Amino acid sequence: xxxxxxxxxxxxxxxxxxxxxxxxxxxxxxxxxxxxxxxxxxxxxxxxxxxxxxxxxxxxxxxxxxxxxxxxxxxxxxxxxxxxxxxxxxxxxxxxxxxxxxxxxxxxxxxxxxxxxxxxxxxxxxxxxxxxxxxxxxxxxxxxxxxxxxxxxxxxxxxxxxxxxxxxxxxxxxxxxxxxxxxxxxxxxxxxxxxxxxxxxxxxxxxxxxxxxxxxxxxxxxxxxxxxxxxxxxxxxxxxxxxxxxxxxxxxxxxxxxxxxxxxxxxxxxxxxxxxxxxxxxxxxxxxxxxxxxxxxxxxxxxxxxxxxxxxxxxxxxxxxxxxxxxxxxxxxxxxxxxxxxxxxxxxxxxxx
Amino acid sequence: xxxxxxxxxxxxxxxxxxxxxxxxxxxxxxxxxxxxxxxxxxxxxxxxxxxxxxxxxxxxxxxxxxxxxxxxxxxxxxxxxxxxxxxxxxxxxxxxxxxxxxxxxxxxxxxxxxxxxxxxxxxxxxxxxxxxxxxxxxxxxxxxxxxxxxxxxxxxxxxxxxxxxxxxxxxxxxxxxxxxxxxxxxxxxxxxxxxxxxxxxxxxxxxxxxxxxxxxxxxxxxxxxxxxxxxxxxxxxxxxxxxxxxxxxxxxxxxxxxxxxxxxxxxxxxxxxxxxxxxxxxxxxxxxxxxxxxxxxxxxxxxxxxxxxxxxxxxxxxxxxxxxxxxxxxxxxxxxxxxxxxxxxxxxxxxxxxxxxxxxxxxxxxxxxxxxxxxxxxxxxxxxxxxxxxxxxxxxxxxxxxxx
Numbered sequence: 001x002x003x004x005x006x007x008x009x010x011x012x013x014x015x016x017x018x019x020x021x022x023x024x025x026x027x028x029x030x031x032x033x034x035x036x037x038x039x040x041x042x043x044x045x046x047x048x049x050x051x052x053x054x055x056x057x058x059x060x061x062x063x064x065x066x067x068x069x070x071x072x073x074x075x076x077x078x079x080x081x082x083x084x085x086x087x088x089x090x091x092x093x094x095x096x097x098x099x100x101x102x103x104x105x106x107x108x109x110x111x112x113x114x115x116x117x118x119x120x121x122x123x124x125x126x127x128x129x130x131x132x133x134x135x136x137x138x139x140x141x142x143x144x145x146x147x148x149x150x151x152x153x154x155x156x157x158x159x160x161x162x163x164x165x166x167x168x169x170x171x172x173x174x175x176x177x178x179x180x181x182x183x184x185x186x187x188x189x190x191x192x193x194x195x196x197x198x199x200x201x202x203x204x205x206x207x208x209x210x211x212x213x214x215x216x217x218x219x220x221x222x223x224x225x226x227x228x229x230x231x232x233x234x235x236x237x238x239x240x241x242x243x244x245x246x247x248x249x250x251x252x253x254x255x256x257x258x259x260x261x262x263x264x265x266x267x268x269x270x271x272x273x274x275x276x277x278x279x280x281x282x283x284x285x286x287x288x289x290x291x292x293x294x295x296x297x298x299x300x301x302x303x304x305x306x307x308x309x310x311x312x313x314x315x316x317x318x319x320x321x322x323x324x325x326x327x328x329x330x331x332x333x334x335x336x337x338x339x340x341x342x343x344x345x346x347x348x349x350x351x352x353x
Numbered sequence: 354x355x356x357x358x359x360x361x362x363x364x365x366x367x368x369x370x371x372x373x374x375x376x377x378x379x380x381x382x383x384x385x386x387x388x389x390x391x392x393x394x395x396x397x398x399x400x401x402x403x404x405x406x407x408x409x410x411x412x413x414x415x416x417x418x419x420x421x422x423x424x425x426x427x428x429x430x431x432x433x434x435x436x437x438x439x440x441x442x443x444x445x446x447x448x449x450x451x452x453x454x455x456x457x458x459x460x461x462x463x464x465x466x467x468x469x470x471x472x473x474x475x476x477x478x479x480x481x482x483x484x485x486x487x488x489x490x491x492x493x494x495x496x497x498x499x500x501x502x503x504x505x506x507x508x509x510x511x512x513x514x515x516x517x518x519x520x521x522x523x524x525x526x527x528x529x530x531x532x533x534x535x536x537x538x539x540x541x542x543x544x545x546x547x548x549x550x551x552x553x554x555x556x557x558x559x560x561x562x563x564x565x566x567x568x569x570x571x572x573x574x575x576x577x578x579x580x581x582x583x584x585x586x587x588x589x590x591x592x593x594x595x596x597x598x599x600x601x602x603x604x605x606x607x608x609x610x611x612x613x614x615x616x617x618x619x620x621x622x623x624x625x626x627x628x629x630x631x632x633x634x635x636x637x638x639x640x641x642x643x644x645x646x647x648x649x650x651x652x653x654x655x656x657x658x659x660x661x662x663x664x665x666x667x668x669x670x671x672x673x674x675x676x677x678x679x680x681x682x683x684x685x686x687x688x689x690x691x692x693x694x695x696x697x698x699x700x701x702x703x704x705x706x707x708x709x710x711x712x713x714x715x716x717x718x719x720x721x722x723x724x725x726x727x728x729x730x731x732x733x734x735x736x737x738x739x740x741x742x743x744x745x746x747x748x749x750x751x752x753x754x755x756x757x
Contacts, residue, residue, distance in 0.1 A: 048700075053658065083699050084706045087661035089652060090696070092580075093446065097427070097696045100439060111559050112656075178558045 041077050047295050048081040048103035050094040052112040054215070055084045060241035060265055061287055065109040065132045068291025075292075076299050078104075088112055095120045099127055105298055107291055109133060111178065117143070128303060130294045132287050133180055141305045144294050148285045148310035150180075150264075151187030152344050153317040154237075155351035156337050157262045157283045158191020160319070161235040162203040163330045164280060166258055170203060171233040173210040173224050175240030181211075184239040184264055184283060187351045194340070194349075206233060215241040225250035229259055235280060237262035244272065251278045260325065267320040282320035290316055313345040376719035376726045383719075384712035385417040391708050392416035420702045427697025428690035438578045443693055445581040449651060451689025453478070453643035455588040457667035458685055459595045460515070460639030462676040464529075466599060467632035468612035473518060473533025474640040475664025476540035477511040481641025482648045483544060484510030486552060486655040489565030489648065499568040500649070504587070507645035508638040514540065515637015519630035529633075537664070545657055552655060562655035571650040584646035591639060595678040598635070608632050640664065673721050691716075 049069050051062040066082065073080045081101060083094040091113055098106045099120060108117050109132040118136050121129040121143045129143040139145055161170045172188050174181040189205045196203055207228065212221050221243035228236050229250060236259075238247040244263060251259040252274045260280035263272055265287070268279035290310060297303050310316015319337070322329060343349045389395050395416055398409035426433060428447050434440045457474045464471035484506035492499060518532045548560035555563065571582035599605040610618040611628045619625045647659050670688050674680030695709040719726055726732075 081700050081703070083696065086706060086710070088656050088658040089647065089661045092651070093693070093696050094700070097700050100431075100434070100442070101700055114559070114561060114654075 042079070043077045043299070045076075045078040045105075045299055046081060046101065046103045047072050047078045047105050047107070048098045048101070049083075049107040049109075050091060050098060050113075051082070051084045052091060052108075052110045053085060053087060054110070054241065056082065058242050059245065059271060060215075061109045061133050061285075064266055064285070064287040065107055065291045067288035068293075068295070069107060071288065071292045072295040072299075076296060078295065078299065092116050099124050103127060105130060105295055107132065107294075109287070111180070128294075128298050128305075130291060132291060135307060139305060139307050144303075144305050145307045146287065146290050146294070146310065146316075147307065148287075148317050149183070149312075149351075150283060150285055150317055151183040151190075151352040152312045153283045153285075153319050154184045154187030154264075155191040155194070155344065155349070156312075156319045156340060157237065157281055158188035158193075158205075159195045159340060160191075160281060160322075160329065160333060160337060161188070161237070161262055162192040162195035162201065163199075163333050163336075164260070164325070164328065165203055165235050167232045167234045168201070168203050169231065169233045170205055170235040170237075171207040171228040171231075172205065172237040172239065172262075173207045173212065173221075173228075175212050175215040175243060177211050181239045183352065184237070188237050188262070188283075190351055190353065206231065212240055212243060215243060218243060218246050222246040222250055229254045229256075234259050235262060236260070237264065237283075239264050241265075244268070248272045248274055248278045263320075269320065269323050276324070279320075279323075280325050281322050284318050284320050286310060286316055286318070311345075312341050372723045372726050372732070375730050375732075376723070377716065379726060379729060380712070380716035380719040381421070384715050385421070387708055387711060387715075388417050388420045388704055389413035391705065393703075416702070416704075420698050420704050423701040423704075424691075424694035424698045426694075426701070428694030442579060443697070445575060445579040446693035446696075447686065447689040448585050449580045449582070449689070450692035451685045452582075452585045452588045452650065453646040453663050454666055454670055454688050455643075455682060455685035456591050456646065457640045457643040457663055458670035458674065458681045459591055459678060460511070460636035461667050461671035462674065462678065462681050463595060463599065463608065463639070464515075464632055464636040465671060465676040466612045467608045467628065468615060469519075469522065469529045469629070469632060469636075471515075471518075471533055471633070471636050472530055472668065473515065473536050473637070473664075474643075474667045475660050475662075476533065476537035477514040477637040477640035478644045478647070478660045478664050479537075479540040479544050480510035480514040480637075481507035481644025482510075482655055482659050483547060483552070483644070484641070485569075485645040486562050486565060486648050489569035490563045492569070493566070494568060496568040499566065500571065500583075503565075503569045503649050504642070504645055507641040509641070511641015511644065512634045512638040515633040515635075515640070516630060518637075519633025522633070523626040523629040541660075544655075544659075548655065548657060554654070560657050564654045565649055569649055570653065571646070580651055582646075582650040584650040587642065588646065589682075591642060592678050592682045595639070595681075599678060604628070604631060640667070643667075669717055669721070673717060 047069055049066055054060065054062045056062050056066045069080050069082065072078050081098065081103060085091045085094055095106060095116055105128040107130040111134050113134065117129050117131045121140050125142055127142065131143065131145045133147065135145045135147050170192060172185045174185055185208050189208050192203050192205045195201060210224060212224065221238065221240060225236055225247040236247050236251065238244040247261050251261050261268065261278050263275065263279045263282035265285050266282065267284060268275040268282045272279055290308065312318065340349065344351060392412065394412040395409060398412045402409050427443050429444055431440050431443050457478055460477065461471050461474050485503045488503045488506040492502065494502065514536060518529055518536060521527045521532055522529045545560065548562060552562045554561050571584040573579065574581045574583060574585065607623050607628045610623055611625050615625055643663060648655055652659060666688060670684045671681055674684035691713045695713065698704050698709050699706045
């Protein structure tokens with residue numbers, strides 16, 4: 001009995017010594033001098049954001065928009081507040097709470113918020129609202145909605161993918177059948193069709209009516225990607241928020257270095273795990289930049305409400321660089337893409353027609 | 354249990370009140386440590402703890418005190434607000450959040466008392482929400498009548514879902530845990546299907562229903578500045594009903610008898626088939642009422658996450674309230690306060706919502722497990738038991754746990 005007690009005690013002592021020394025080792029740093037921050041000078045302005053169920057680490061619109069907020073903190077010196085919603089029923093109280101905290105501007109991202117930001121904007125005319133990826137018929141003066149004509153950039157991605165494909169088969173699938181997703185898919189398919197028309201090629205697009213059904217079922221998303229690869233598809237464009245990662249994994253594990261992914265929303269070369277080897281290019285929706293711009297406008301007293309539409313022309317959407325894959329593209333691809341971009345900007349091509 | 358030979362100190366050790374106070378104390382200490390360890394300023398200052406220890410301690414204190422103060426401001430009374438509305442707003446938010454939890458937890462509690470481990474409040478709530486949404490936007494009726502039909506629809510939807518479980522359990526002996534869990538999935542996926550088809554809002558590609566008519570909504574109790582709606586009073590009435598049912602009615606007696614000992618109840622002439630089915634019908638109807646509170650009270654339309662985690666939180670609330678309607682009422686208020694306070698805690702102090710939820714879970718863990726708290730504070734009866742064996746008493750070590 002006593003022995004057990006003693007050994008227990010000595011074990012405890014050993015653990016304590018170990019813990020203390022670990023703490024001591026990690027706590028030996030020098031204390032910083034008083035003051036002397038490197039960030040921008042702080043100003044009396046609160047920029048706030050409420051996420052939907054995806055959270056700020058969704059590798060999609062919540063995360064991208066939130067980066068705009070963080071950039072505003074670093075570069076404009078605003079104070080930021082953020083709240084993640086654990087269920088859609090949290091979103092209303094979260095927005096409400098932001099108003100009560102005295103936020104100057106409140107950002108929401110995604111369609112799940114429905115009319116909540118609109119109601120809050122009407123009830124609080126002094127507060128500015130930025131709504132990413134959702135629109136209303138009439139937008140009040142204190143609101144700016146940010147939408148993106150992603151079909152334009154996806155069109156370019158489809159053209160490039162068709163030029164890259166060795167198997168003559170490319171594929172795309174979506175998370176859910178909503179316009180913010182299908183715009184990508186249709187633009188992509190039309191870009192492939194344009195390549196076929198111009199070059200007399202016969203590149204097929206598979207999966208334009210394939211949907212996971214949600215943005216969270218990684219197993220099903222992986223299954224779709226694996227099926228595509230087995231079917232001979234060598235360029236996959238997943239339009240399913242965080243599920244895109246499963247396609248990158250599938251491509252990296254496929255055994256063929258020719259298989260690639262067209263990433264969406266952000267630059268997959270940076271954002272996708274293992275994206276350097278897998279991502280051909282990305283259809284970028286510059287939500288972070290445009291969210292930052294909106295905050296900057298208000299901070300500088302140049303607020304412009306209304307509906308913003310990101311296009312190739314204003315840089316709100318765009319095609320990411322090809323990085324290592326550039327050498328694998330057919331000769332002259334970049335100049336053809338530049339020409340197409342000009343035609344889209346000039347209105348000569350409708351990417352979603 | 355109390356014996357006249359105990360000293361006042363021993364009696365104090367055994368009292369429930371002391372355990373509750375210590376439970377809250379323990380949860381706030383452990384929660385505080387978690388808040389401090391996840392606070393950026395604190396972890397930054399910990400890097401040079403030995404150079405200037407006061408920095409870390411001050412940062413930790415600021416983080417913890419700030420977080421708890423924010424929780425209080427968000428759940429009870431906002432002393433920072435400039436207007437009266439702003440000051441009392443948190444309390445009404447607490448009551449609003451408690452409303453659906455309360456009725457769902459009453460349902461779970463009644464099933465518990467019948468010896469049925471009802472995990473199905475989530476599914477029953479969803480069915481109630483589907484029925485009340487459908488009644489809410491398809492019918493064109495005058496206000497009190499329409500709302501009444503909505504409430505009846507919600508009760509019916511939940512009762513149907515609970516009744517299926519009760520009937521299958523009573524008829525075939527299938528285990529209610531399996532039945533309710535599987536019916537939760539059926540309800541959730543049925544909801545997803547309906548929101549993409551029959552119940553989808555016209556012209557919308559998103560899985561949401563049309564907004565229910567104004568005549569089908571619970572009116573706001575305190576004007577448009579507050580979300581508190583008539584559903585809260587309905588839930589209070591449901592609490593009174595549940596109390597009467599369990600403590601004053603014949604059916605309540607039979608439910609308790611079946612819960613205590615099914616075989617004995619049957620032998621003494623109680624119709625256990627009827628009691629099992631009715632207990633689940635009532636449990637389901639109460640959970641269905643929460644669906645109406647969500648759709649026709651706070652949200653105004655049906656969405657895929659209309660039930661949030663209410664059906665599962667309700668199980669905790671029922672356990673915390675010891676399956677007693679009055680206890681459930683206060684447990685639901687506590688959980689409502691956590692919900693409302695968590696929002697402010699997250700926003701005002703930047704405590705990640707995950708930590709907020711962990712702290713809340715710890716509080717419940719400690720409150721709901723008195724033996725754990727007694728053991729932590731060395732209030733167990735171990736020493737007394739030992740003293741009953743004189744041989745061991747002399748050599749036994751005096752220290753048990755953290756006892757001083």
